[in-house]
Amino acid sequence: xxxxxxxxxxxxxPLLATLIAGMSILVVFNxxxxxxxxKEEENRSxxxxxxxxxxxxxxxxxxxxxxxxxxxxxxxxxxxxxKKDRNILIDKFLPAFNSLKENFGLxxxxxxxxxxxxxxxxxxxxxxxxxxxKDRKTVVQVESTHKGVRGIEIGLGGVGLRGVEPVxxxxxxxxxxxxxxxxKTEIDQIKKAINADLGVVVYKELLSGWTGLKDVKHVLGEWxxxxxxxxxPKMFISETSLKRAVQSKEKYYTEVVSLTGKxxxxxxxxxxxxxxxxxxxxYIVKERILSPVKIFTILGINILVYLAMLTLIALLIGYGxxxxxxxxxxxxxxxxxxxxxxxxxxxxxVKDARGEIAILAKAIERMRITMKKLLE
Numbered sequence: 001x002x003x004x005x006x007x008x009x010x011x012x013x014p015l016l017a018t019l020i021a022g023m024s025i026l027v028v029f030n031x032x033x034x035x036x037x038x039k040e041e042e043n044r045s046x047x048x049x050x051x052x053x054x055x056x057x058x059x060x061x062x063x064x065x066x067x068x069x070x071x072x073x074x075x076x077x078x079x080x081x082x083k084k085d086r087n088i089l090i091d092k093f094l095p096a097f098n099s100l101k102e103n104f105g106l107x108x109x110x111x112x113x114x115x116x117x118x119x120x121x122x123x124x125x126x127x128x129x130x131x132x133x134k135d136r137k138t139v140v141q142v143e144s145t146h147k148g149v150r151g152i153e154i155g156l157g158g159v160g161l162r163g164v165e166p167v168x169x170x171x172x173x174x175x176x177x178x179x180x181x182x183x184k185t186e187i188d189q190i191k192k193a194i195n196a197d198l199g200v201v202v203y204k205e206l207l208s209g210w211t212g213l214k215d216v217k218h219v220l221g222e223w224x225x226x227x228x229x230x231x232x233p234k235m236f237i238s239e240t241s242l243k244r245a246v247q248s249k250e251k252y253y254t255e256v257v258s259l260t261g262k263x264x265x266x267x268x269x270x271x272x273x274x275x276x277x278x279x280x281x282x283y284i285v286k287e288r289i290l291s292p293v294k295i296f297t298i299l300g301i302n303i304l305v306y307l308a309m310l311t312l313i314a315l316l317i318g319y320g321x322x323x324x325x326x327x328x329x330x331x332x333x334x335x336x337x338x339x340x341x342x343x344x345x346x347x348x349x350v351k352d353a354r355g356e357i358a359i360l361a362k363a364i365e366r367m368r369i370t371m372k373k374l375l376e
Contacts, residue, residue: 015321016314023310027303042265042288049194049284050252050269056190057161061150061274064163064179069148071177072165081111081119081177082169086128089120097122107160108180111167112139119175135209138164138274142176151274158210159183159202159226162274184227191229194284199228200271201242202280223280235259236266236285245281256288263288328357336364344372 071077071093080088089111100106101123109122116133133140135155141164142149148165164178183200191198201223207213218225218232221239230236236257245253245268252269264285271280328350335348348365350357 015317019310019314019317023307045286046252046254046265046267046284049196049286050267052194053190053198053269053282053284056193057152057186060181060186061152061161061163064161064181065148065150065165066163067179068163068165068177072167077177078167078169078174081113081167081175082172084113084119086120090122090125094122094125105181105185106179107182108157108162108178110178110180111175112136112143112177113175114143114173116140116143138162139176139178141274142166143173146173149274152272152279153180153274154202154206154210154279156209156211157182158207158212159200159279161186187227187229197229197285198282199230199233199237200226200280200282201233201237202226202271206279230285233283236264237268237283241266242268242281257285324354325357328354328361332357332361332364339364339368339371344368 076092077089079085080092093109097106097109100109107123111119112132113119116131116136116139118128118130118132121127136153138149138151138153143166146166146168148163150163151161153160153162160180160182162178162180164176166173167175167177187198187200201220204213204219204222204224207224213224216224216226218228218234220234220237220242223239223242225233225237236259241255244255248268252267254268255266257264257266265288267284267286268281269284270278271282273279331350332348335346335350338346348361348368350361
Protein backbone atom coordinates (compact mmCIF):
# COMPACT_ATOMS: atom_id res chain seq x y z
CA UNK A 1 0.00 0.00 0.00
CA UNK A 2 1.48 3.31 -1.10
CA UNK A 3 1.30 6.14 1.39
CA UNK A 4 0.75 9.60 -0.07
CA UNK A 5 2.51 12.28 1.88
CA UNK A 6 1.54 15.91 1.90
CA UNK A 7 4.01 18.65 1.06
CA UNK A 8 4.84 19.35 4.68
CA UNK A 9 5.32 15.68 5.57
CA UNK A 10 7.22 14.98 2.34
CA UNK A 11 9.75 17.71 3.16
CA UNK A 12 9.82 17.42 6.94
CA UNK A 13 10.23 13.64 7.35
CA PRO A 14 13.38 13.18 5.21
CA LEU A 15 14.86 16.34 6.70
CA LEU A 16 14.09 15.21 10.24
CA ALA A 17 15.48 11.73 9.54
CA THR A 18 18.69 13.28 8.19
CA LEU A 19 19.00 15.52 11.25
CA ILE A 20 18.42 12.62 13.65
CA ALA A 21 20.99 10.45 11.87
CA GLY A 22 23.54 13.27 11.85
CA MET A 23 22.97 14.13 15.49
CA SER A 24 23.20 10.46 16.48
CA ILE A 25 26.59 10.19 14.79
CA LEU A 26 27.72 13.36 16.58
CA VAL A 27 26.48 12.01 19.94
CA VAL A 28 28.43 8.78 19.50
CA PHE A 29 31.56 10.57 18.25
CA ASN A 30 31.51 13.15 21.04
CA UNK A 31 30.84 10.50 23.69
CA UNK A 32 33.71 8.30 22.50
CA UNK A 33 36.03 11.33 22.35
CA UNK A 34 35.16 12.43 25.89
CA UNK A 35 35.53 8.92 27.30
CA UNK A 36 38.91 8.52 25.60
CA UNK A 37 40.05 11.86 27.01
CA UNK A 38 39.03 10.75 30.50
CA LYS A 39 40.86 7.43 30.01
CA GLU A 40 43.99 9.31 28.99
CA GLU A 41 43.64 11.60 32.01
CA GLU A 42 43.20 8.57 34.27
CA ASN A 43 46.31 6.89 32.82
CA ARG A 44 48.33 10.09 33.21
CA SER A 45 47.19 10.37 36.81
CA UNK A 46 48.23 6.77 37.52
CA UNK A 47 51.61 7.24 35.85
CA UNK A 48 52.21 10.50 37.72
CA UNK A 49 51.32 8.91 41.07
CA UNK A 50 53.65 5.94 40.52
CA UNK A 51 56.50 8.20 39.40
CA UNK A 52 55.98 10.57 42.33
CA UNK A 53 56.06 7.72 44.85
CA UNK A 54 59.28 6.30 43.39
CA UNK A 55 60.93 9.72 43.13
CA UNK A 56 60.08 10.71 46.71
CA UNK A 57 61.46 7.45 48.07
CA UNK A 58 64.62 7.88 46.00
CA UNK A 59 64.93 11.50 47.12
CA UNK A 60 64.77 10.47 50.78
CA UNK A 61 67.61 7.99 50.32
CA UNK A 62 69.64 10.64 48.47
CA UNK A 63 69.25 12.97 51.43
CA UNK A 64 70.44 10.26 53.80
CA UNK A 65 73.45 9.55 51.61
CA UNK A 66 74.24 13.26 51.37
CA UNK A 67 74.23 13.52 55.17
CA UNK A 68 76.47 10.45 55.45
CA UNK A 69 78.82 11.90 52.81
CA UNK A 70 79.10 15.16 54.76
CA UNK A 71 79.92 13.37 58.02
CA UNK A 72 82.40 10.97 56.40
CA UNK A 73 84.51 13.87 55.12
CA UNK A 74 85.01 15.53 58.51
CA UNK A 75 88.69 15.10 59.53
CA UNK A 76 87.91 14.68 63.25
CA UNK A 77 85.31 12.01 62.39
CA UNK A 78 87.80 10.16 60.20
CA UNK A 79 90.33 10.19 63.01
CA UNK A 80 87.77 9.07 65.62
CA UNK A 81 86.60 6.15 63.46
CA UNK A 82 90.22 5.16 62.83
CA LYS A 83 90.87 5.16 66.58
CA LYS A 84 87.49 3.52 67.28
CA ASP A 85 86.82 6.32 69.75
CA ARG A 86 83.13 6.06 70.59
CA ASN A 87 83.16 8.90 73.10
CA ILE A 88 84.27 11.52 70.58
CA LEU A 89 81.59 10.49 68.12
CA ILE A 90 78.89 10.41 70.79
CA ASP A 91 79.83 13.80 72.23
CA LYS A 92 80.02 15.37 68.80
CA PHE A 93 76.83 14.04 67.24
CA LEU A 94 74.35 12.85 69.88
CA PRO A 95 72.73 16.30 70.43
CA ALA A 96 72.40 16.81 66.67
CA PHE A 97 70.92 13.32 66.20
CA ASN A 98 68.35 13.86 68.95
CA SER A 99 67.30 17.13 67.34
CA LEU A 100 66.99 15.55 63.88
CA LYS A 101 65.06 12.64 65.33
CA GLU A 102 62.60 14.89 67.12
CA ASN A 103 62.06 17.45 64.36
CA PHE A 104 62.54 15.48 61.15
CA GLY A 105 61.92 11.86 62.07
CA LEU A 106 65.50 10.65 61.54
CA UNK A 107 65.59 7.05 62.78
CA UNK A 108 69.19 5.96 62.45
CA UNK A 109 72.74 7.38 62.69
CA UNK A 110 75.30 4.61 62.77
CA UNK A 111 79.10 4.24 62.54
CA UNK A 112 80.73 0.93 61.57
CA UNK A 113 84.24 -0.47 61.37
CA UNK A 114 85.63 -3.42 59.39
CA UNK A 115 84.56 -6.11 59.01
CA UNK A 116 80.97 -4.78 59.28
CA UNK A 117 81.02 -4.32 63.04
CA UNK A 118 78.90 -1.71 64.82
CA UNK A 119 80.97 1.06 66.42
CA UNK A 120 78.32 3.56 67.54
CA UNK A 121 74.58 3.49 67.19
CA UNK A 122 73.50 6.97 68.15
CA UNK A 123 69.92 5.70 68.10
CA UNK A 124 70.86 2.85 70.48
CA UNK A 125 74.04 3.67 72.42
CA UNK A 126 74.03 0.53 74.56
CA UNK A 127 74.18 -1.80 71.59
CA UNK A 128 77.58 -1.95 69.85
CA UNK A 129 80.44 -4.27 68.93
CA UNK A 130 78.16 -6.78 67.16
CA UNK A 131 78.65 -8.22 63.70
CA UNK A 132 76.05 -6.65 61.39
CA UNK A 133 77.15 -8.32 58.15
CA LYS A 134 74.12 -10.64 58.11
CA ASP A 135 71.50 -7.90 58.35
CA ARG A 136 73.22 -4.83 56.87
CA LYS A 137 74.06 -5.69 53.29
CA THR A 138 74.51 -2.01 52.42
CA VAL A 139 77.37 -1.79 54.93
CA VAL A 140 78.91 -4.99 53.55
CA GLN A 141 78.71 -3.57 50.02
CA VAL A 142 80.39 -0.31 51.05
CA GLU A 143 83.14 -2.25 52.79
CA SER A 144 83.79 -4.37 49.70
CA THR A 145 83.60 -1.55 47.14
CA HIS A 146 84.64 1.45 49.26
CA LYS A 147 81.86 3.36 47.50
CA GLY A 148 78.69 4.88 48.86
CA VAL A 149 75.30 3.24 48.43
CA ARG A 150 71.71 4.25 49.06
CA GLY A 151 68.32 2.63 48.86
CA ILE A 152 65.80 0.48 50.71
CA GLU A 153 67.11 -2.24 52.99
CA ILE A 154 65.60 -4.92 55.18
CA GLY A 155 67.38 -5.22 58.51
CA LEU A 156 66.78 -6.01 62.16
CA GLY A 157 64.51 -2.99 62.37
CA GLY A 158 62.40 -4.04 59.42
CA VAL A 159 62.30 -2.10 56.16
CA GLY A 160 64.19 1.17 56.14
CA LEU A 161 65.66 3.78 53.83
CA ARG A 162 69.44 4.02 54.04
CA GLY A 163 72.34 6.12 52.82
CA VAL A 164 75.82 4.73 53.57
CA GLU A 165 79.23 6.30 52.87
CA PRO A 166 82.78 5.00 53.43
CA VAL A 167 85.12 6.72 55.90
CA UNK A 168 88.80 7.11 54.97
CA UNK A 169 91.70 8.17 57.15
CA UNK A 170 94.80 9.34 55.29
CA UNK A 171 93.60 7.54 52.20
CA UNK A 172 92.93 4.25 53.99
CA UNK A 173 89.45 2.78 54.45
CA UNK A 174 88.65 2.67 58.16
CA UNK A 175 84.88 2.22 58.31
CA UNK A 176 81.56 3.68 57.22
CA UNK A 177 78.67 5.81 58.41
CA UNK A 178 74.99 5.66 57.57
CA UNK A 179 71.78 7.57 58.09
CA UNK A 180 68.35 6.05 57.83
CA UNK A 181 64.65 6.49 58.33
CA UNK A 182 61.49 4.43 58.41
CA UNK A 183 58.95 4.00 55.64
CA LYS A 184 55.96 5.40 57.48
CA THR A 185 57.13 9.02 57.38
CA GLU A 186 57.86 8.83 53.66
CA ILE A 187 54.58 7.04 52.88
CA ASP A 188 52.66 9.81 54.65
CA GLN A 189 54.55 12.43 52.61
CA ILE A 190 53.78 10.60 49.37
CA LYS A 191 50.08 10.48 50.27
CA LYS A 192 50.03 14.27 50.56
CA ALA A 193 51.89 14.66 47.26
CA ILE A 194 49.64 12.40 45.16
CA ASN A 195 46.40 12.89 47.09
CA ALA A 196 45.76 9.16 47.26
CA ASP A 197 46.06 6.36 49.79
CA LEU A 198 48.94 3.93 49.50
CA GLY A 199 50.75 1.16 51.31
CA VAL A 200 53.64 -1.29 51.12
CA VAL A 201 53.62 -5.08 51.07
CA VAL A 202 56.84 -7.10 51.46
CA TYR A 203 57.62 -10.79 51.08
CA LYS A 204 57.18 -12.35 54.49
CA GLU A 205 60.26 -14.60 54.23
CA LEU A 206 62.54 -11.55 53.84
CA LEU A 207 61.40 -10.24 57.23
CA SER A 208 62.16 -13.43 59.17
CA GLY A 209 64.90 -11.70 61.20
CA TRP A 210 62.70 -8.76 62.16
CA THR A 211 61.29 -9.01 65.66
CA GLY A 212 58.29 -6.86 64.74
CA LEU A 213 56.99 -9.41 62.26
CA LYS A 214 54.92 -11.14 64.93
CA ASP A 215 52.94 -7.93 65.49
CA VAL A 216 51.97 -7.40 61.84
CA LYS A 217 48.18 -7.46 61.53
CA HIS A 218 47.66 -7.99 57.84
CA VAL A 219 49.13 -11.06 56.13
CA LEU A 220 48.25 -11.87 52.53
CA GLY A 221 49.69 -15.29 51.74
CA GLU A 222 53.42 -14.84 51.26
CA TRP A 223 53.21 -11.07 51.72
CA UNK A 224 52.71 -8.83 54.73
CA UNK A 225 51.32 -5.32 54.65
CA UNK A 226 53.68 -3.06 56.58
CA UNK A 227 52.06 0.32 56.07
CA UNK A 228 48.78 1.59 54.65
CA UNK A 229 47.38 5.09 55.02
CA UNK A 230 43.89 3.66 55.54
CA UNK A 231 42.84 1.19 58.23
CA UNK A 232 42.45 -2.11 56.40
CA PRO A 233 44.46 -2.88 53.25
CA LYS A 234 42.39 -6.01 52.61
CA MET A 235 39.53 -3.79 51.48
CA PHE A 236 41.59 -3.02 48.36
CA ILE A 237 44.28 -5.70 47.89
CA SER A 238 44.42 -9.48 48.07
CA GLU A 239 46.85 -12.34 47.65
CA THR A 240 45.32 -13.10 44.24
CA SER A 241 45.90 -9.53 43.06
CA LEU A 242 49.49 -9.60 44.27
CA LYS A 243 50.10 -12.83 42.37
CA ARG A 244 48.71 -11.19 39.23
CA ALA A 245 51.05 -8.24 39.81
CA VAL A 246 53.99 -10.63 40.01
CA GLN A 247 52.98 -12.28 36.72
CA SER A 248 52.41 -8.97 34.95
CA LYS A 249 55.08 -7.89 32.47
CA GLU A 250 54.03 -4.25 32.59
CA LYS A 251 55.81 -1.46 34.46
CA TYR A 252 52.96 -1.50 36.94
CA TYR A 253 49.79 -3.56 37.34
CA THR A 254 46.32 -2.11 37.87
CA GLU A 255 43.00 -3.52 39.06
CA VAL A 256 39.57 -2.00 39.59
CA VAL A 257 37.96 -2.52 43.00
CA SER A 258 34.34 -1.64 43.86
CA LEU A 259 33.65 -0.47 47.39
CA THR A 260 30.66 1.32 48.97
CA GLY A 261 29.22 2.27 45.61
CA LYS A 262 32.47 3.67 44.26
CA UNK A 263 35.16 2.30 41.99
CA UNK A 264 38.85 2.52 42.81
CA UNK A 265 41.95 1.77 40.77
CA UNK A 266 44.63 -0.08 42.72
CA UNK A 267 48.07 0.30 41.17
CA UNK A 268 50.83 -2.16 42.09
CA UNK A 269 54.37 -0.90 41.49
CA UNK A 270 57.46 -3.03 42.26
CA UNK A 271 59.19 -2.15 45.54
CA UNK A 272 62.93 -2.69 45.13
CA UNK A 273 65.82 -2.68 47.59
CA UNK A 274 69.18 -0.95 47.10
CA UNK A 275 70.43 -3.79 44.88
CA UNK A 276 67.44 -3.61 42.51
CA UNK A 277 65.81 -6.78 43.85
CA UNK A 278 62.01 -6.73 44.09
CA UNK A 279 61.13 -7.21 47.76
CA UNK A 280 57.43 -6.35 47.52
CA UNK A 281 55.03 -3.83 46.07
CA UNK A 282 53.87 -0.29 46.66
CA TYR A 283 50.13 -0.13 46.05
CA ILE A 284 48.31 3.12 45.36
CA VAL A 285 44.53 3.43 45.73
CA LYS A 286 42.85 6.12 43.62
CA GLU A 287 39.16 6.77 43.07
CA ARG A 288 38.38 6.21 39.39
CA ILE A 289 38.03 9.21 37.13
CA LEU A 290 36.14 7.08 34.61
CA SER A 291 33.49 5.38 36.75
CA PRO A 292 30.25 3.88 35.30
CA VAL A 293 28.27 6.72 36.87
CA LYS A 294 30.44 9.30 35.13
CA ILE A 295 30.23 7.41 31.83
CA PHE A 296 26.41 7.36 31.92
CA THR A 297 26.38 10.99 33.04
CA ILE A 298 28.52 11.95 30.05
CA LEU A 299 26.25 9.96 27.73
CA GLY A 300 23.12 11.50 29.26
CA ILE A 301 24.49 15.04 28.96
CA ASN A 302 25.49 14.42 25.35
CA ILE A 303 22.04 13.10 24.46
CA LEU A 304 20.28 16.00 26.17
CA VAL A 305 22.52 18.61 24.54
CA TYR A 306 22.10 17.14 21.08
CA LEU A 307 18.35 16.68 21.55
CA ALA A 308 18.12 20.36 22.44
CA MET A 309 20.22 21.24 19.38
CA LEU A 310 18.11 18.96 17.17
CA THR A 311 14.88 20.52 18.43
CA LEU A 312 16.19 24.05 17.91
CA ILE A 313 17.52 23.30 14.40
CA ALA A 314 14.29 21.51 13.44
CA LEU A 315 12.19 24.46 14.67
CA LEU A 316 14.31 27.00 12.82
CA ILE A 317 14.34 24.98 9.57
CA GLY A 318 10.64 24.23 9.92
CA TYR A 319 9.85 27.91 10.43
CA GLY A 320 11.91 28.92 7.39
CA UNK A 321 10.52 26.15 5.19
CA UNK A 322 6.94 26.96 6.18
CA UNK A 323 7.28 30.70 5.68
CA UNK A 324 9.32 30.81 2.50
CA UNK A 325 8.57 27.51 0.73
CA UNK A 326 5.59 25.49 1.92
CA UNK A 327 3.06 28.27 2.61
CA UNK A 328 3.82 30.12 -0.69
CA UNK A 329 3.52 26.84 -2.67
CA UNK A 330 0.22 26.02 -0.96
CA UNK A 331 -1.03 29.52 -1.75
CA UNK A 332 0.06 29.20 -5.38
CA UNK A 333 -1.58 25.77 -5.60
CA UNK A 334 -4.87 27.27 -4.39
CA UNK A 335 -4.62 30.22 -6.78
CA UNK A 336 -3.74 27.98 -9.74
CA UNK A 337 -6.71 25.76 -8.95
CA UNK A 338 -9.05 28.81 -8.92
CA UNK A 339 -7.64 30.07 -12.24
CA UNK A 340 -8.25 26.63 -13.76
CA UNK A 341 -11.91 27.03 -12.84
CA UNK A 342 -12.14 30.46 -14.53
CA UNK A 343 -11.66 32.64 -11.50
CA UNK A 344 -9.23 35.13 -13.02
CA UNK A 345 -10.32 38.39 -11.42
CA UNK A 346 -8.09 38.19 -8.35
CA UNK A 347 -4.47 39.36 -8.85
CA UNK A 348 -1.85 36.72 -7.95
CA UNK A 349 0.01 37.91 -4.86
CA VAL A 350 1.96 35.54 -2.63
CA LYS A 351 3.35 36.90 0.60
CA ASP A 352 6.96 35.99 1.53
CA ALA A 353 7.64 34.45 -1.89
CA ARG A 354 11.33 34.34 -2.64
CA GLY A 355 13.55 33.20 -5.51
CA GLU A 356 12.09 30.59 -7.84
CA ILE A 357 8.74 30.66 -6.02
CA ALA A 358 8.48 34.42 -6.68
CA ILE A 359 9.27 33.76 -10.38
CA LEU A 360 6.60 31.05 -10.42
CA ALA A 361 4.09 33.47 -8.88
CA LYS A 362 4.83 36.06 -11.62
CA ALA A 363 4.45 33.39 -14.28
CA ILE A 364 1.05 32.38 -12.89
CA GLU A 365 0.06 36.05 -12.77
CA ARG A 366 0.90 36.42 -16.50
CA MET A 367 -1.07 33.27 -17.17
CA ARG A 368 -4.05 34.77 -15.28
CA ILE A 369 -3.89 37.97 -17.31
CA THR A 370 -3.71 36.05 -20.59
CA MET A 371 -6.66 33.84 -19.63
CA LYS A 372 -8.64 36.89 -18.54
CA LYS A 373 -8.13 38.55 -21.95
CA LEU A 374 -9.15 35.39 -23.76
CA LEU A 375 -12.27 35.08 -21.67
CA GLU A 376 -13.24 38.68 -22.37
